[in-house]
Every structure is written in C-alpha cells, then in structure tokens.
Amino acid sequence: MTVIRLTRMGRKKQPFYRIAVTDSRKRRDGGWIELIGHYNPMTKELVVDSERVDYWLSVGAQMSNRVKKITGR
Numbered sequence: 001m002t003v004i005r006l007t008r009m010g011r012k013k014q015p016f017y018r019i020a021v022t023d024s025r026k027r028r029d030g031g032w033i034e035l036i037g038h039y040n041p042m043t044k045e046l047v048v049d050s051e052r053v054d055y056w057l058s059v060g061a062q063m064s065n066r067v068k069k070i071t072g073r
Contacts, residue, residue: 004056005064006039007032016040019048019067021056039070046070 003024010016017039020032036056037048048071057063063073 002033002056002059002061003064004036004053004061004067006066014042016042021052021061024062 001024002021004019004021005028006017007020007022007029008015008017018032018035019037019039021034021036022030022032026032034052034056036052037046039046053071053073063071
C-alpha cells in the first residue's frame with residue numbers, strides 16, 4: 001500500500017520533516033516515491049503541493065494520522 005507520511009530530517013532537537021509518498025513497508029526514513037512538501041514544526045511552516053496530494057489520494061494512497069492533522073484534511 002502507498003502512504004503519505006513524514007520523513008525526519010534536520011539536526012538533533014531541531015526537527016524538519018519532508019512529506020513523502022512511500023511504500024508502507026519501507027522504514028520511516030527509507031526510500032520514497034515522491035516528495036510533495038515539507039513541514040518545520042519550529043516555525044510552523046507548512047508547504048504542500050496540493051495537486052500532487054489530490055492525485056495520490058485519487059490513486060489509493062492513504063495519509064498518515066500526523067499528515068492528516070497538520071494538513072487539515
């Protein structure tokens with residue numbers, strides 16, 4: 001199954017997340033199919049390509065709970 005979830009980047013105690021489309025069997029920071037945005041919890045900055053999110057949801061991808069919460073979908 002394909003899932004839209006966060007992958008952690010950044011340094012220790014300064015997290016930065018990429019919003020990635022990946023296979024659900026991969027590890028959290030493992031390989032991804034496509035990057036569709038990023039989220040910085042320190043500054044509350046969220047950038048998402050909503051056209052790509054809509055596309056991936058239309059072909060059957062599931063959003064993780066955290067991505068649903070931060071995007072408001």
